[in-house]
Amino acid sequence: MANLPTPAPTDPLPIVSDWLAEITASGRLKNPNAMALATSNRAGLPSVRMVLLKEIAPAGYAVFYSNYLSRKGLELEENARAAALLYWEPLARQVRFEGPVVKSPAGQSDAYFATRPTQSQLNAWSSAQSRPLESPAELDRAAARAARELGIAPDGKSASRPVPRPAHWGGYRLWFDTLEIWAEGENRFHERLLYRRNLERADAFSYRTGAWSVQRLQP
Numbered sequence: 001m002a003n004l005p006t007p008a009p010t011d012p013l014p015i016v017s018d019w020l021a022e023i024t025a026s027g028r029l030k031n032p033n034a035m036a037l038a039t040s041n042r043a044g045l046p047s048v049r050m051v052l053l054k055e056i057a058p059a060g061y062a063v064f065y066s067n068y069l070s071r072k073g074l075e076l077e078e079n080a081r082a083a084a085l086l087y088w089e090p091l092a093r094q095v096r097f098e099g100p101v102v103k104s105p106a107g108q109s110d111a112y113f114a115t116r117p118t119q120s121q122l123n124a125w126s127s128a129q130s131r132p133l134e135s136p137a138e139l140d141r142a143a144a145r146a147a148r149e150l151g152i153a154p155d156g157k158s159a160s161r162p163v164p165r166p167a168h169w170g171g172y173r174l175w176f177d178t179l180e181i182w183a184e185g186e187n188r189f190h191e192r193l194l195y196r197r198n199l200e201r202a203d204a205f206s207y208r209t210g211a212w213s214v215q216r217l218q219p
Helices: 013-026 071-078 106-115 118-126 136-150
Strands: 034-040 046-052 055-057 061-067 081-088 093-103 169-175 178-183 191-196 199-201 207-209 213-217
Antiparallel strands (some): 081 093
């Protein structure tokens, strides 16, 4: 089993990208980009769920997409920080992220939404994510109504015109100010490298990033 590099690299992002590429290419996991995302509300009450990581940008942020009015979306409005975890059991490796979260530029959210299957686009329009549901029939009726309004075929597999992105759905950027890479070791002597850096807000979507500091941790 591979050990973490010694001395520790000054930038952890190439390692994370290489690990993600390796597990994706292996085909050993159905969703190698499944990421546990933890948020909390204004009172500090936490919640966690799985989302799909869509990109690790070279600047140092993770991109994921969601309904902005979902529980996580509303919590991020109240407390715009999150923590996330990628765990790849076949590789015996994991990565932890922490940092502030901002919405992605509208143009990038539009571009990604256009690549989604028509049925997934319909879901974004018809589902009030995280809201109570009386019965599955209620959601079926909402989907049928949205399909008629959007010009989507009854089978839900095609649209007569491009489906626009709803304003309540789009991307997020989780910017890393803390990142930990972990590799499983024998007899639970796991290896851990903890990276930290300063972030300075540059605009609505971006941060100016400082240099990483790194510290090796005990298991």
